[in-house]
Amino acid sequence: MALLYFIGFLIAANQGRGLLGSNGILPIPIFLKRTTFNNHPSIFYFKYSDELYTSLAWIGVAVSALTFFGFSDSFGPITSMLIWTLLWLLYMSFVNVGQVFYGYGWEILLLEAGFLAIFLGPTEQAVPVPVIWLYRWLLFRVMFGAGLIKIRGDECWRDLTCMYYHYETQPLPNPLSWFFHRLPKWFQKLSLLYNHLVELVMPFFYFFPSYLGYISGLSTILFQSLIALSGNLSWLNLISIVLCISCFDDNFFKFFSELPPIVAEGPTFWQPPVMFLVTAILLFLSKKPLMNMISKRQVMNRSFDPWHLMNTYGAFGSITRERMEVVLEGTLIENPDQHTQWVEYEFKGKPGNPQRCPPQVSPYHFKIDWQMWFAAMSDYRYHPWILNFVGRILSGNKDVIDLLKEDPFDGQPPKYIQAKLYRYSFTKNLKEGWWERTYLGLYLPPLSLDDESFRIYLLEEGLFPEEE
Structure with a gap:
């Protein structure tokens, strides 16, 4: 105990x-x-x-x-x-x-x-x-x-x-x-x-x-x-x-x-x-x-x-037949377009890079990774905390960024973040990697702190960047 x-x-x-x-x-x-x-x-x-x-x-x-x-x-x-x-x-x-x-x-x-x-x-x-x-x-x-x-x-x-x-x-x-x-x-x-x-x-x-x-x-x-x-x-x-x-x-x-x-x-x-x-x-x-x-x-x-x-108590009353994953991406570009190269954020525990071996975590627990699994099951409006999460990353909040495996921008806050939804499945042969994934569409559109509606949401929630 x-x-x-x-x-x-x-x-x-x-x-x-x-x-x-x-x-x-x-x-x-x-x-x-x-x-x-x-x-x-x-x-x-x-x-x-x-x-x-x-x-x-x-x-x-x-x-x-x-x-x-x-x-x-x-x-x-x-x-x-x-x-x-x-x-x-x-x-x-x-x-x-x-x-x-x-x-x-x-x-x-x-x-x-x-x-x-x-x-x-x-x-x-x-x-x-x-x-x-x-x-x-x-x-x-x-x-x-x-x-x-x-x-x-x-x-x-x-x-x-x-x-x-x-x-x-x-x-x-x-x-x-x-x-x-x-x-x-x-x-x-x-x-x-x-x-x-x-x-x-x-x-x-x-x-x-x-x-x-x-x-x-x-x-x-x-x-x-x-x-x-x-x-x-x-x-x-x-x-x-x-x-x-x-x-x-x-x-x-x-x-x-x-x-x-x-x-x-x-x-x-x-x-x-x-x-x-x-x-x-x-x-x-x-x-x-x-x-x-x-x-x-x-x-x-x-x-x-x-x-x-x-x-x-209880567990797994229902089983999902397909694995959906929300993948966050960021960019330093001020005005991203269809040619913009987005960089993925890797989490400590949940699947992201298809070539990466799933880590052994338990009995420890990465709480944000677990919540991302829930978020992938339905529209982000059922999981409003994910907007807070994105807002904190955009503001360069170190405590929140430390929840991730690494910061792809080395401490520089991104200008925009978006989220894509993928279907993940195990490969048939480990020589191909651990996962194969299929892109299904945008989960979150590109969001910026300059976006007025997003800014209003963060202000109403008391979550606007600390310096504000």
């Missing part, structure tokens, strides 16, 4: 200012004026500055690193609870002001799992049994919810053809995605049957003791490991594997080696009533995700309370 927090805080420290800073794509100060603390509780309601944002992110990195090496275990149960509460409150503060860039299932999953970690206690103390059952209940909702959303969603999950497309069209393919895509179709169907087994059958055995619990936990770990090998899904697979630890007990590990006698301290007088209260609250809050799972209108990856104590 500490490692997962470490990754999350590191992403905030490295990407936060460009995405959400005062001069970022979706500035937090503007967001705070449009919402309330009750809807999005966050430390930043009391005070916000880019310096504070970055400082708290690096504090989170440091505390989670210390916790990973056992610092939270060193000073008893109260200190342990305070440290894990600090991590949870800090990360929730980032998620609740993160807008679309923090709208992914693994963000709220980390918060829900992180809240339960507060009550695990230090190493020398016996783990409260209710916490283990709550972790299993969380794992059940993650896996069974994902299974239900698939069966109720795209027909390719029912006719076992989804894997024909998934590896090629997923948000951020990795170096092995090309090879998974080229596996025989009979194997793709067989793997999807395994998917349904793990997501729709095995979750019920998480609650069984001994061998049934072990088998269900191991099956889920194998399943999540294979998904992690085939693409970049941030830390979703890693946190799912962490949750599986709750399926195992000391008897399981005795299969591998003889364990030394364990003498665990009992709880202090105040811990049982606290645990009873927390369990009662979480069971009460479980009603909404439970009703959501059995509903024909099931939603996925949604919180039912602003503190993210009890959420619903």
Whole structure:
């Protein structure tokens, strides 16, 4: 859990200012004026500055690193609870002001799992049994919810053809995605049957003791490991594997080696009533995700309370059959025409140059790359943040440009930016490169800060270049 927090805080420290800073794509100060603390509780309601944002992110990195090496275990149960509460409150503060860039299932999953970690206690103390059952209940909702959303969603999950497309069209393919895509179709169907087994059958055995619990936990770990090998899904697979630890007990590990006698301290007088209260609250809050799972209108990856104590999960309810990519291009020419040579902007993770091997990113995450995948699915007016993104690049905003793989103009702001829409597909032979692409048309027309309508939009959004 500490490692997962470490990754999350590191992403905030490295990407936060460009995405959400005062001069970022979706500035937090503007967001705070449009919402309330009750809807999005966050430390930043009391005070916000880019310096504070970055400082708290690096504090989170440091505390989670210390916790990973056992610092939270060193000073008893109260200190342990305070440290894990600090991590949870800090990360929730980032998620609740993160807008679309923090709208992914693994963000709220980390918060829900992180809240339960507060009550695990230090190493020398016996783990409260209710916490283990709550972790299993969380794992059940993650896996069974994902299974239900698939069966109720795209027909390719029912006719076992989804894997024909998934590896090629997923948000951020990795170096092995090309090879998974080229596996025989009979194997793709067989793997999807395994998917349904793990997501729709095995979750019920998480609650069984001994061998049934072990088998269900191991099956889920194998399943999540294979998904992690085939693409970049941030830390979703890693946190799912962490949750599986709750399926195992000391008897399981005795299969591998003889364990030394364990003498665990009992709880202090105040811990049982606290645990009873927390369990009662979480069971009460479980009603909404439970009703959501059995509903024909099931939603996925949604919180039912602003503190993210009890959420619903799911992934890939539908599968796109073709991969669309938005490619940004810029020019230094004052008055571009049909003969102008445009230069492409390369992103750190998403496909761009067809010859470039898809990088291994996970468990890290490039948030702007992920959002570009969503943007390619529909008109830019459904994704207004992309206009903000273009405006910041045109103004030469370094924090935003640092989100890209490189600046093709070496710090000189372009005069115009446009975006083209391409269809991407894996090549049949790696000698031809990794991708082949077909131009489909303009996604965004050439935009300039001298464009009056674009300038008015940026002014209305409070996003005009800093010097203005």
